[in-house]
């Protein structure tokens with residue numbers, strides 16, 4: 001009897017799993033116009049909120065928290081890219097911000113990501129849309145929530161999620177090949193993009209060098225919980241991990257793409273706890289000596305790990321980022337200046353040089369370096385660093401707007417850096433525009449072309465030219481369309497303008 005029951009249960013289970021799998025494999029697209037009920041949607045809340053459907057829209061009322069939302073389960077697959085879209089409307093406040101978010105779980109632990117954000121003015125239907133590539137999780141709930149406005153009633157309609165088909169034109173010429181005689185062309189990549197090998201393969205055809213956009217910053221690398229444990233024995237001990245960067249580093253290693261490391265020392269994206277006794281925010285700062293020892297351990301552990309797991313992959317590092325203040329040209333006040341003091345930049349380079357492989361290039365990296373008084377401050381800092389002999393070059397971040405590319409000032413700064421005997425890197429290039437009208441796209445193309453003309457003139461001094469991202473939709477400045485590929489990875493006029501220089 002027991003055996004028979006087990007067999008029946010097993011068969012049932014197999015059938016169910018089979019269905020689930022078949023459904024998963026089949027999942028290509030979903031669209032709800034809410035013409036036939038709630039269609040699997042439910043209210044996400046601790047009890048108070050409820051949903052109803054009328055006239056092709058789903059409305060949620062009775063919310064008590066921003067996460068109270070209409071949600072629905074979707075059988076998404078890791079590594080596939082999905083296009084998401086929904087219309088939202090509210091009739092209560094002048095403007096409210098909405099997000100399409102996802103709740104996913106792994107081994108029973110739920111976690112969340114915000115995928116698409118947009119604002120809706122009172123009484124207007126507004127479309128939120130974007131793309132997303134999931135990491136491996138056991139299940140996914142997509143939902144539409146507010147930012148703040150915890151009790152706002154709102155409606156959604158036309159919710160769409162579909163496999164995003166990248167139509168990649170095989171005929172697109174390769175930037176990295178076109179500029180190979182001048183300098184390596186590269187880009188920043190984020191971990192979400194790195195999950196999608198189809199996308200990465202396109203990037204690999206265009207770019208020779210990659211910078212992890214966030215994944216090697218201290219807030220990704222430092223393991224504060226583990227540091228706290230170590231600090232009980234030794235306040236100078238440091239623990240690190242590379243969970244966010246690993247997939248990207250492995251892809252680059254396996255596809256002969258070089259990696260530029262960004263960044264060892266920065267005032268931003270660095271946990272305050274790094275500077276505190278017992279690694280605990282709220283406790284006093286540690287002494288200069290302890291902080292220098294922590295920094296020494298931090299950089300040593302990173303270099304050792306990379307040498308062991310990814311030898312030869314990382315060819316260069318931003319040792320320090322954005323240390324100079326825009327307004328004064330002096331050192332920016334930060335936890336680094338407070339705890340180590342005015343020579344923290346020099347000490348960071350000294351430590352990086354001690355542990356980096358001999359042929360690894362080390363840079364100081366900053367933005368707006370063509371503007372006074374910052375330009376003078378940067379040159380003064382570079383002069384001090386060059387005298388100590390631990391620096392190879394300066395990284396021009398190069399975040400511009402189409403109205404603000406001051407070519408002659410940038411050229412002048414290139415010349416000053418070169419005169420110090422330092423290499424030039426264009427590390428984070430993007431040029432924002434206000435909209436994607438033809439005149440704006442042309443203005444952007446013109447700026448990119450002029451800049452690349454300058455880079456070609458200085459090619460003998462340039463180690464790499466890297467964009468800060470590939471497609472506009474995934475840029476950190478997505479609202480201002482700053483890159484040379486559109487959301488469908490099709491070249492924009494700027495791409496062709498750059499290419500004209502070498503054809």
Ligand code: XIL
Nearest residue numbers: 213214262321365367397428475476
């Ligand atoms: C940006 C990332 O692109 C964003 O995803 C993140 O939220 C903030 O940082 N200068 C730098 C980069 O040196 O590290 C910054 O990257 C952009 C400005």
